[in-house]
Amino acid sequence: DTGVSQDPRHKITKRGQNVTFRCDPISEHNRLYWYRQTLGQGPEFLTYFQNEAQLEKSRLLSDRFSAERPKGSFSTLEIQRTEQGDSAMYLCASGPIYEQYFGPGTRLTVT
Amino acid sequence: AQTVTQSQPEMSVQEAETVTLSCTYDTSESDYYLFWYKQPPSRQMILVIRQEAYKQQNATENRFSVNFQKAAKSFSLKISDSQLGDAAMYFCAYRSGGRNTGKLIFGQGTTLQVKP
Numbered sequence: 429d430t431g432v433s434q435d436p437r438h439k440i441t442k443r444g445q446n447v448t449f450r451c452d453p454i455s456e457h458n459r460l461y462w463y464r465q466t467l468g469q470g471p472e473f474l475t476y477f478q479n480e481a482q483l484e485k486s487r488l489l490s491d492r493f494s495a496e497r498p499k500g501s502f503s504t505l506e507i508q509r510t511e512q513g514d515s516a517m518y519l520c521a522s523g524p525i526y527e528q529y530f531g532p533g534t535r536l537t538v539t
Numbered sequence: 540a541q542t543v544t545q546s547q548p549e550m551s552v553q554e555a556e557t558v559t560l561s562c563t564y565d566t567s568e569s570d571y572y573l574f575w576y577k578q579p580p581s582r583q584m585i586l587v588i589r590q591e592a593y594k595q596q597n598a599t600e601n602r603f604s605v606n607f608q609k610a611a612k613s614f615s616l617k618i619s620d621s622q623l624g625d626a627a628m629y630f631c632a633y634r635s636g637g638r639n640t641g642k643l644i645f646g647q648g649t650t651l652q653v654k655p
Contacts, residue, residue: 473643521584525638526591530585
C-alpha cells in the first residue's frame with residue numbers, strides 16, 4: 429500500500445522566486461487536499477479537489493498561489509513571487525469522503 | 540465559523556500509564572466529524588481515530604479511545620498503556636458533515652511526552 433507522496437521534501441528558495449510542489453495521492457482516492465503548517469501550529473486548509481475539480485479554496489490562498497490537479501491524479505501547488513512569510517511545511521492529503529491521509533510534506537524555506 | 544481549541548500545550552505521562560488529551564470545539568452544525576491526528580517529530584501526520592457526531596457510541600482503536608460529549612462540545616482522547624512511541628504532537632480536528640466540503644479545522648496541538 430503506497431501512501432501519499434510529496435516532492436520535493438525540502439525546498440530552499442530566494443524571495444521573489446517561483447516554486448512548485450507535487451503531490452501524488454493514494455491511487456484510489458478521488459479527494460485531494462493541501463494544507464500549510466507553520467512550526468508548532470496545526471495545519472491550515474488551503475484548497476481541496478474532487479477528481480480534477482477544485483471545489484474549495486481558503487482565503488489564505490492568495491493570488492500568488494495556484495493549485496491544479498489536471499487529470500484527477502497528482503496535484504501541483506505553485507507559489508509565485510515567494511515571500512519570507514511563505515516559509516512553512518506544505519502538506520498534501522488524500523482520502524475517501526470523510527477521512528484524510530497525509531503525506532510527509534514539503535518544507536519550504538524562503539531566504 | 541467553527542473553531543477547535545486544545546488548551547493543553549504540553550502533557551506528560553509515565554510509560555504504561557493512561558493519559559487524556561482535551562479538545563473542545565464550537566459549531567452550530569449538527570452533522571460533523573471529529574478526528575485525532577498524531578504527528579511524531581519530523582514525521583508525517585497519522586490518523587488515530589474518527590468520531591461521527593451522529594453516533595452516541597465513543598470510538599475506540601486499540602489503546603486509543605475518545606470521550607465524545609456532544610452537548611458540551613468536548614472530544615477528549617484517552618491513551619491507555621502509554622508507550623514510548625506515543626510521544627508526538629496530537630491534533631484534534633473538525634470536519635463539517637457536508638459532502639461537498641473537505642476542510643479540516645485543526646486545534647493548536649498538544650505535545651505528549653512519554654517518560655520511561
